[in-house]
Amino acid sequence: MTDPALEPYGDPITGPFWEAAARRVLLIQRCEDCEACQFYPRPICLACESRHLAWIEASGTATIYSLTTVHLRTAPEFEPPYVTALIDLDEGVRMLTIIIGDNPKIGDRVRLAWRERDGLPPLPIWTTEWRKQ
Ligand SMILES: [Zn+2]
Incomplete structure (x- = not known):
């Protein structure tokens, strides 16, 4: 097991992406307000600055x-x-x-x-x- 301190996999923004990757599922974010998709994961929508982001399977x-x-x-x-x-x-x-x-x-x-x-x-x-x- 790799030292957890060296892993960027547990933070709240990217955690769901890596948890899905462990199941070989590729997730990207889609804004629930304007429907824009984005990658890499961020806390807000780059298109409208909404914080209502959902995960969808690419x-x-x-x-x-x-x-x-x-x-x-x-x-x-x-x-x-x-x-x-x-x-x-x-x-x-x-x-x-x-x-x-x-x-x-x-x-x-x-x-x-x-x-x-x-x-x-x-x-x-x-x-x-x-x-x-
Ligand atoms: Zn948006």
Whole structure:
């Protein structure tokens, strides 16, 4: 078990996201007043400043907005080279993530996958490989 003091997983704002991730469910916030969706989790709606935010399950489909290949090790769990990308979820929110699969390109459709981690909730990543799952 990782030292809880090192984990950002228990705070009231992001806790529900990580609890769902442990069940391989990707949650994003949707405002109950203006219906805007947002990611990452925040205490207020960025569109109307309402505090009435609900969690919804994301569809798990997205489009690559931008990407780059990382060739240097920046974290122990990420073996270079790997592709990091900004993706637009079908719900309209943008997410920074890792892309797996062959030759991803801007505009490609991607689907949610999960990367397991020892003692931590799985990390949402995205794949270009639709037919293998
Ligand atoms: Zn709102």
